[in-house]
Amino acid sequence: MINLEFKKRNNIISNSAKKVRRSGKIPGILYGKVMNNFMFEVGGLELGKEISKQGEHGVLNFNIDGEGHKALVKHVQRDPVSHKIIHLDLEELEGNQTIISSVPIHFVGEDMLTKKGVVIQKEKDTVRVECFADSLPKYLEININQGMVGSVYKFGDLEVASEISIIDDLNSVIASISYERKTVSDDMVAIVEEAKEEKKAK
Structure with missing residues (x-):
């Protein structure tokens, strides 16, 4: 399992998500106690490979500003025509905790x-x-x-x-x-x- 590189996304900019997708990246949101409602973007190709390996309800490893984190995939939104990933919802995990x-x-x-x-x-x-x-x-x-x-x-x-x-x-x-x-x-x-x-x- 590789560590994906997450970059903070500026959600104030108009049509932010669309601009992110046009650049080949996928917008997403990370929920959790430490990083609550953290808006991010991640490379589309890298994300697609990891989702294929870990599944649409699996665990992803990622870096933010060089610091490693882990999250549970809660929802993968896909385009109804192309089936490409267009948005990602994650739940932050702390260590190797028990999950449902x-x-x-x-x-x-x-x-x-x-x-x-x-x-x-x-x-x-x-x-x-x-x-x-x-x-x-x-x-x-x-x-x-x-x-x-x-x-x-x-x-x-x-x-x-x-x-x-x-x-x-x-x-x-x-x-x-x-x-x-x-x-x-x-x-x-x-x-x-x-x-x-x-x-x-x-």
Whole structure:
């Protein structure tokens, strides 16, 4: 994990955020006890790489005036068309403190279910966890490749390291496999085949 370089942003200037983006940087705000509502800007390419590595709910290391800091990503705002990052909200962390954050759920083996002709109904795509900042995972996995119609998966089925606690109700359903996939083309084939059988019978 690299340390990003944050530079204080002058929010008094008109259209400050737009000017920052035009220069290839991303505007953001840092909340916390020490640096409350600190407006900053950071290089867009460097930020994009770190968000890709750490996740949109991960922890970032950064420097301000040569001093190292750490923060939890609270919100990444993206352009609805280009999907590029246009703003960043961070929460300041003090040392390796305990944090509560949401992390994405990765469903392993989804392709296998597709080949079987069944569909997984996802109820949740993130899970809230509590852990030390340095132990925050980019995502949590659940293996569903052995699933079949009727299979139900809950938060308690997620693969979690011993240093991580799930905050959400372990009995809450996150996904289920409920029915076979039927497409319009499948129905049309069935109708055609049925018509052929009726013709033969006549």
